């Protein structure tokens with residue numbers, strides 16, 4: 272399987288992805304949810320596909336949360352460890368989410384824009400692994416980019432175009448040319464289903480339910496009034 276850095280340059284990603292529309296708000300919502308669920312209790316979190324660590328850093332501001340940040344791509348992993356070295360509540364592990372094997376279990380598993388990188392054919396194995404990695408009562412929290420529901424491939428492609436063109440327009444307004452460049456690549460990859468497997472709320476919810484996860488909370492972060500964009504799901508195995 273190809274690494275993310277083959278089409279998403281790690282330095283560009285690290286420098287220009289931080290201000291991606293709705294992502295800081297989504298991280299704040301996840302932080303509030305963790306606070307509501309666990310208060311100041313010391314808890315452990317496993318982060319899937321941590322990238323270069325933008326969200327890891329945000330979540331690590333919760334000092335009661337000890338994060339094991341995992342990432343399979345060697346270049347992203349190197350940047351992640353360099354960026355967050357010295358953070359007492361962040362540890363690192365190189366690995367692909369479907370095949371992470373550990374004896375220990377976690378209070379939460381976090382996925383920021385990583386769930387849609389797991390190929391559809393691996394989702395069953397992936398969710399079964401997440402279940403094994405969670406303590407009883409543990410939560411799987413997904414922040415992801417979602418497209419409108421679709422009945423065929425041409426509707427799927429239209430949904431992808433709506434989502435990515437919105438981010439491209441926002442990045443153009445902000446003068447973030449690097450993100451415009453990256454988003455155009457992500458759109459092509461998503462259309463071809465090469466490394467990017469974005470789907471609709473309806474299909475994601477079906478996938479979660481079929482694999483034994485129930486949804487405790489669903490929050491649409493934006494853009495307002497749409498059935499697509501950035502969403503956060505707080506889920507748990509049943």
Ligand SMILES: C[S@@+](CC[C@H](N)C(=O)[O-])C[C@H]1O[C@@H](n2cnc3c(N)ncnc32)[C@H](O)[C@@H]1O
Pocket residue numbers: 274275276288319320321322323324325326342343344347366367368369382383384385388389
């Ligand atoms: C869009 S980036 C998100 C990175 C980071 N979570 C963030 O929000 O900035 C997707 C990440 O998922 C990782 N990834 C791809 N396939 C994966 C897999 N099978 N298991 C875990 N992570 C994966 C990529 O290497 C990449 O770092």
